[in-house]
Amino acid sequence: MQQRKITFIGAGNMAHAIIAGLISAGYPVNKITVCSPTSKNRDQLLKKYGIHGKSDNADASKHADVIMLAVKPQIMETVCQSLKKQANFANKPVLTIAAEIPVKRYQKYLPTNISLVRVMPNTPSLVDQGVSGLYAMDSVSENDKTFATELMASIGKVFLLANEAAINDIIAVTGSSPAYFFLFMELMQQEAERLSFDSKTARELVLYTTQGSAALAATKSDLSFVTLREQVTSKGGTTAIKP
Ligand SMILES: NC(=O)c1ccc[n+]([C@@H]2O[C@H](COP(=O)([O-])OP(=O)(O)OC[C@H]3O[C@@H](n4cnc5c(N)ncnc54)[C@H](OP(=O)(O)O)[C@@H]3O)[C@@H](O)[C@H]2O)c1
Structure with missing residues (x-):
């Protein structure tokens, strides 16, 4: 798997599951940064895995090769505003695990030329037995799509979705089920x-x-x-x- 610098925005359950999966798959801990406003969840991850931690989203994302948005949908707009401050999204794919928010909303929240991948894991991912659906915008390079697929494969099976509408279908079939x-x-x-x-x-x-x-x-x-x-x-x- 390619070893890029990845920043997780959000240090909750799903971020924890993905980070744990990555590390047990041999991903280098010094390439993982996690960012959250309060320290409790973040410190737990730092202590357990020895990864980097930050409390400022823009700062945490500035030097990342990949950004993973792992926050609740209700605060996504605010989070994207904070990321926009660091502005440079060229060659920096953004992965998001939030349900409900379509690509076109991210294009409003972030620069329109972002390379966005929507991934939809389920809770068995917490024990590396998850199923994730993955939809990548057409503009996402094959290399970035492969990276996103390999990343999610560290916590279970990955199914590539041909269109964005299928994200809602995968939520019904594997996310909610x-x-x-x-x-x-x-x-x-x-x-x-x-x-x-x-x-x-x-x-x-x-x-x-x-x-x-x-x-x-x-x-x-x-x-x-x-x-x-x-x-x-x-x-x-x-x-x-x-x-
Ligand atoms: N749970 C599922 O079954 C499931 C499945 C698929 C997808 N998802 C999606 O995964 C996403 C995360 O869910 P979760 O269950 O991991 O949520 P969670 O446990 O509540 O974690 C949310 C994280 O977001 C952080 N956060 C809050 N405001 C922030 C801000 N302004 N900037 C940066 N970080 C901020 C929180 O920080 P603090 O630690 O400081 O509170 C917390 O670490 C959601 O969008 C959800 O739709 C969930």
């Missing part, structure tokens, strides 16, 4: 407790069954989800709903 899986697991645990299991055992039963089911589906990749379901649901058996 961990919540649906957790809801299913929550309800399964409740039901297991209602049957006869204590809370800890019920959680473990659901967790290991979920892990095992996903591993089985991954191993038997030639079988559809329908077939895998049908293999458990023999006609007239205990899993099938009896007429």
Whole structure:
């Protein structure tokens, strides 16, 4: 992977996940800077990984080769205003993980000639098992696109999206869906407790069954989800709903 100087704007959960993934993939710590207004999250990252830290966005971005925007969408405009102060975005791709904000808004917030890549990871990225969608503007060079793809690959699988609209689709399919899986697991645990299991055992039963089911589906990749379901649901058996 190319080793460029990368500055993370924002030191929260997602920045932490990506930084951790990069470092465990062997990225040099002295090429990573993280910037946030308050010190708590930032200091935690500095202490844990030995990366650089800053509190001023413009200062943190001035000498970066790549900027990663990892702040909440509500403050993106303010953050971009602060970055604009350092002005030079030539040959400096900007990656953003914020949901909701389309490329055309960044072109208003930042110089119009920015090379912008939108990436959309999900929370399993926190344990390097994420899925990220990646959309790059046409103006982004192949080299920059490869860098962005390799960077996100340090925390899981990356899917290249052909158009920006697909970012919203990936949010539905992989960004939000961990919540649906957790809801299913929550309800399964409740039901297991209602049957006869204590809370800890019920959680473990659901967790290991979920892990095992996903591993089985991954191993038997030639079988559809329908077939895998049908293999458990023999006609007239205990899993099938009896007429
Ligand atoms: N969580 C997800 O599932 C998920 C998935 C995909 C994408 N995303 C996107 O990822 C982005 C970050 O989410 P998160 O969960 O990591 O948020 P988070 O944990 O709340 O972290 C946000 C970070 O932004 C920093 N910040 C606030 N104001 C700032 C400013 N003016 N300049 C620079 N940094 C500033 C905060 O600084 P302090 O540490 O000083 O408070 C904090 O470190 C969001 O846009 C979200 O849409 C999240």
